[in-house]
Amino acid sequence: IGARVVRGLDWKWNKQDGGEGHVGTVQSFESTDEVLVVWDYGTAANYRCSLAYDLRILDSSPTGIKHETSVCDVCQQQPVYGIRWKCAECTNYDLCSACYHADKHNLRHRFYRIASPTAKKYDKLFFYRAYGW
Incomplete structure (x- = not known):
């Protein structure tokens, strides 16, 4: 909600x-x-x-979810509120939702959509920006 x-x-x-x-x-x-x-x-x-x-x-930031130790590598927001988008192709590269949806990183790279800081590995889903997945 x-x-x-x-x-x-x-x-x-x-x-x-x-x-x-x-x-x-x-x-x-x-x-x-x-x-x-x-x-x-x-x-x-x-x-x-x-x-x-x-x-x-x-x-999802209005729900109060925040990733305390994560920094958006584009806008430098820390903590990252709401969904954290982690690039699966680059080493230690994270985006906030605003930067992810504004296509601020390579569109051919796969991303993990991390809904909460306590998400288990199997809770993280791959998304492909170039194809809208």
Whole structure:
């Protein structure tokens, strides 16, 4: 609850969010498969978050998550709030969500999406920027 979201890969709701690039906030979990999002545009609706992914987390820093010992290698933010993006190709290279989503590093590199500082290795997912994964 509190995470900032944008359209995900399975989005099929036209301009319900105000259009491409608009941002909303997760208000509540309606079930294990569905969340309620309030869009900055002014509307609120339920979206899938299990078998289909209508949403993509843009920023989880409003939830209070912070990576105390991490520094964004682009903007120098420390600690990194919300999701920490760790380059899988470069040695010890981290980005905050703002720099990651602004394509501030090589788009062909794979990234680990680290949702919390206590994430186990298997909790870290690979993302490929060049292909939108």
